[in-house]
Amino acid sequence: MIVRRFVSLSLLIVALVSSLCGSQKNFACDRKAPTTAKYGLCNVSLSYEARAKDLVSRLSLTEKFQQLVNKSTGVPRLGVPPYEWWSEALHGVSDVGPGIKTS
Numbered sequence: 001m002i003v004r005r006f007v008s009l010s011l012l013i014v015a016l017v018s019s020l021c022g023s024q025k026n027f028a029c030d031r032k033a034p035t036t037a038k039y040g041l042c043n044v045s046l047s048y049e050a051r052a053k054d055l056v057s058r059l060s061l062t063e064k065f066q067q068l069v070n071k072s073t074g075v076p077r078l079g080v081p082p083y084e085w086w087s088e089a090l091h092g093v094s095d096v097g098p099g100i101k102t103s
Helices: 001-019 048-058 062-064
Strands: none
Touching: none
């Protein structure tokens, strides 16, 4: 019984430490990621339209299609994380579905 608890606790600690020390993901415009920080979409002196055009111009056709669905896959090479759009209230107020909840 004590051995089982010790093993369970050890596995829990290993899982927790590995999740905390896991690889850091790049995010768009992160100053620590020089490959994405120099993109036009990160230049705050540009207009929103110019920044959006820069981002879309960097997406492949496949990546553009992947952003059109309910659960976008993100674009790791540009630092764009995956996102769940379902309950974003794009078509009215919603608090159902697998997406984000703000309350």
